[in-house]
Amino acid sequence: MLICQITDTHIKLPGKLAYKKVDTAAMLRVCVAEVQRLNPQPDLIVMTGDLVDLGRPEEYAHLHEIIAPLTQPLYVVPGNHDARDPMREAFKAGGYFPASGFLQYAVEDWPLRLIGLDTIIPGQGGGEICAERLAWLDRTLAEQPQRPTLLMMHHPPFITGIGHMDDIGLIGREAFADVVAKHSQIELILCGHLHRTIHARVGGRAVLTSPSPAHQVALDLRDDAPSRFRMEPPGFMLHRWRDGQLISHVAPIGDYPGPFPFFDADGKLID
Numbered sequence: 001m002l003i004c005q006i007t008d009t010h011i012k013l014p015g016k017l018a019y020k021k022v023d024t025a026a027m028l029r030v031c032v033a034e035v036q037r038l039n040p041q042p043d044l045i046v047m048t049g050d051l052v053d054l055g056r057p058e059e060y061a062h063l064h065e066i067i068a069p070l071t072q073p074l075y076v077v078p079g080n081h082d083a084r085d086p087m088r089e090a091f092k093a094g095g096y097f098p099a100s101g102f103l104q105y106a107v108e109d110w111p112l113r114l115i116g117l118d119t120i121i122p123g124q125g126g127g128e129i130c131a132e133r134l135a136w137l138d139r140t141l142a143e144q145p146q147r148p149t150l151l152m153m154h155h156p157p158f159i160t161g162i163g164h165m166d167d168i169g170l171i172g173r174e175a176f177a178d179v180v181a182k183h184s185q186i187e188l189i190l191c192g193h194l195h196r197t198i199h200a201r202v203g204g205r206a207v208l209t210s211p212s213p214a215h216q217v218a219l220d221l222r223d224d225a226p227s228r229f230r231m232e233p234p235g236f237m238l239h240r241w242r243d244g245q246l247i248s249h250v251a252p253i254g255d256y257p258g259p260f261p262f263f264d265a266d267g268k269l270i271d
Contacts, residue, residue, distance in 0.1 A: 001241040004042035007192030008050040008212035011063040031213035048192035049079025049154030060090035077116040079154035117153040125168035127155030141183040156191040158200040163225040177203035211235035
């Protein structure tokens with residue numbers, strides 16, 4: 001089972017640039033082309049929030065046009081730049097979103113069970129895992145305690161050290177840690193929001209954030225770090241489940257020299 005994770009695409013209306021600088025649509029098109037070149041191909045695509053920039057139905061339509069070449073099953077969770085009802089409508093064909101309420105779901109069709117969480121607070125940059133959402137997660141995990149499970153959420157449930165992002169982090173992360181600590185079947189918790197690759201452990205479970213195929217949050221570990229981004233190499237992630245083990249890879253996007261051989265035609269290390 002090979003999972004491609006794409007996050008924080010921030011698609012705007014056609015012709016609009018994010019922050020008047022970043023052509024997120026063009027950069028996602030390049031990402032889609034990179035994914036299409038993969039061999040083997042991913043079995044499914046997951047997108048961990050901030051799919052669009054302002055939650056507009058027209059932005060979701062633009063997103064669908066860009067990702068149309070990806071024919072794999074697609075599973076998404078909302079981020080703080082998304083909006084529940086437009087997102088529910090935009091992805092209703094997937095059949096996994098509930099008809100009302102939080103955009104949370106479980107998917108049973110793969111060797112890894114998938115659970116998507118809704119951490120958004122409408123109109124705010126930060127997120128929350130409230131008592132209702134946490135109780136749903138606890139019940140859903142308890143239904144299949146022996147089934148290896150992948151959790152997906154937008155806001156990471158830990159302090160990153162990047163001050164301005166922690167200011168819009170996850171409310172309820174301590175209670176979240178207590179719940180996931182009870183469920184040893186959780187293989188990995190996938191997040192977005194940070195536009196960077198960051199690894200942590202929460203409640204004894206591994207947590208991983210992914211880079212964006214567009215701009216990256218500037219790496220500044222001061223408590224008073226200003227809210228800024230950089231045009232560092234974009235990327236996505238691949239997560240491979242095989243023989244009971246989940247292995248994750250960062251896939252940078254771009255045209256780089258290579259690949260080049262380590263060994264010559266005689267099998268000798270090139271000197």
